[in-house]
Amino acid sequence: MSKCFVERFELAGAAEGPLAGLSFAAKDLFDVAGRVTGAGNPDWAASHPPAEANAAAIQRLLDAGARLVGKTITDEISLGLLGINAFDGTPLNPRAPDRVPGGSSSGSASAVAQGLCDAALGTDTGGSVRVPSSFCGLFGMRPTHGRVPTAGMLPQAPGSDTAGWFAREGEVFARVGAVLIDEAPAAPPASLTVAADAFAFAGPGVAEALAPALARLEAMTAPGREDLLAPPGFATWAKAQRTLQLAEAWATFGPWVEAQVPRFSYLVARTLMAGAATPAADLPPARLVRDEARGRLAHLTRGGGCIALPATPDPAPPRDLPLAEMDRARDRINAICALGGLTGHPVLVLPAGEVEGAPVGLAVIGARGADASLLALARDWETA
């Protein structure tokens, strides 16, 4: 039940640096020189050679003195939000052992939450850092799109892909983040919008569970002003993102799928096929919705403001769900996570409350490029 690594090893970092003494793990989508990047699928691993160099994000952490302790389980080729992998197993969610850990960066979140390392790298295209952060009670962040270099990281949908990270402690989280974004924590956001529609969309008890954390966030930023985050509806945004992301994912993986005819969980195969079947005529309207979403978030975060919302609409669902319930859980998560990949804004997840004994995080969306202001929130979160 403590499974989270696909491979454990030790790769020392620089002798000195801001991260000296810290250990980290990396999702098995990041290249480590001399090792095969397995991507959570046995046929991917079998059809690719060992990496020639370390991924840029890994190298940054090593150069800053952190030590790499292994590669972690991921949903197959990063397609999944629940953290279920039928080949490698579903990692433990130590905060709620009968529930999924969230994904696709499932093993990274699990390893950090279990205390097996101080921090971990994940990827976030549609929610793959934010969801396991929320479900496992961790700090996690999806940086501004393009902010942290993705060289040596397996792409899924390059227009939305980001390299993110997890930690249990805010100070460690901010220190690792400062290395990854190459900027020290800055002043916290100057204003706060509370996403009334997102809190209303969340499941029973979530808004109440997050209320103390929201009050703390207000104390660190400014009194919250309630507003609609997504006037056309989260379903509209999520549909646009799903259209664009899965079409890109098929462009990424289709040639490999068509050449190798690999094995997948039925769930993953179905997701890929949805991408393969995207009508070209669906893309232009989805791009218009994306333009409007980007405009809306730029408006709400103007002047360095931030937006608070539940990181996930519900706590983690149980392990071993039937397909229809997996679909339902994923659709609800997508509804309020799709905006990350759609707009490219940075999103921080703060450990916040519990519902039925399972964690739910508070998400804070920052202005594009204002990643350093979000780091400040994490750094001071436990002491504010």
Add this chain to the structure above:
Amino acid sequence: MSKCFVERFELAGAAEGPLAGLSFAAKDLFDVAGRVTGAGNPDWAASHPPAEANAAAIQRLLDAGARLVGKTITDEISLGLLGINAFDGTPLNPRAPDRVPGGSSSGSASAVAQGLCDAALGTDTGGSVRVPSSFCGLFGMRPTHGRVPTAGMLPQAPGSDTAGWFAREGEVFARVGAVLIDEAPAAPPASLTVAADAFAFAGPGVAEALAPALARLEAMTAPGREDLLAPPGFATWAKAQRTLQLAEAWATFGPWVEAQVPRFSYLVARTLMAGAATPAADLPPARLVRDEARGRLAHLTRGGGCIALPATPDPAPPRDLPLAEMDRARDRINAICALGGLTGHPVLVLPAGEVEGAPVGLAVIGARGADASLLALARDWETA
């Protein structure tokens, strides 16, 4: 490369009987008491208990004195015609080692063709006995639908499923078949239609390669009369069968897929999804096409006549094809094999010719219920 069994064991038959001294294998879709029927998929095997009793077809052979020597590889849950299984491996085609063996009864055909047993049981819904018979140069038969009991055989599309068998030698084939259909070989068919459209559809060299076998068949039956087998086109028949068969397959497997969310080859997942996505409105017109196809075959086989056509339009394609070429190969096979499941008529495959050094069989469609007349052809094929 000699892989074909998933499990080898010895189960003795009756001490005396018409099959005493013969060995046989069974596709891992047939129940053997006390063993899990694996169906070619690890998640099927893991989610089902051992069988309580032997499948009816196995019991018939045991009771007649044959001895069971193992269970053979199958395409996952019988969905496939090429004999490719990404979990268990693709069995050897000993007659053309760089080509696929054909499926889904791949391991049964391979075991017989390798001489590892005298006969083997397979299943044929859309071509799963006929295709590997053709590709491996064996005698094989899909009996009249409902003729050989399918109790204890994993269903796929019950409206088309049959239990069939393979052998290398015509006399053995007929002897095993007589036990399975519970009827001795009868007089051979009294008339012969040569399916001009099927021979025209076959790939380069196939008609020429089958000409000597066709002449032998004429000598055993009657001078052939050329006619169209499928006036509306094989594509029309195959499309109707694919619609009906995959909708039934989803009805069979969908509840398990939705509960277990198993792993599959992408190819198999895609086939299942096609079944799941069948519009209900597509079924009635497909049933009308089926009615017409049944009428056409009843007409051509009236009075106990038979119809000759290539068992497959081409010899076996190479192993390790990319997806698009697998699709193309399967579509061509379906074109002239779909009529078996669509009409329920018995179809015998006789080892016949070679194209580019790889076998292609000659198929003989009989009148419904006239299985015993086809057995006579097999029995006398090598000595006629």
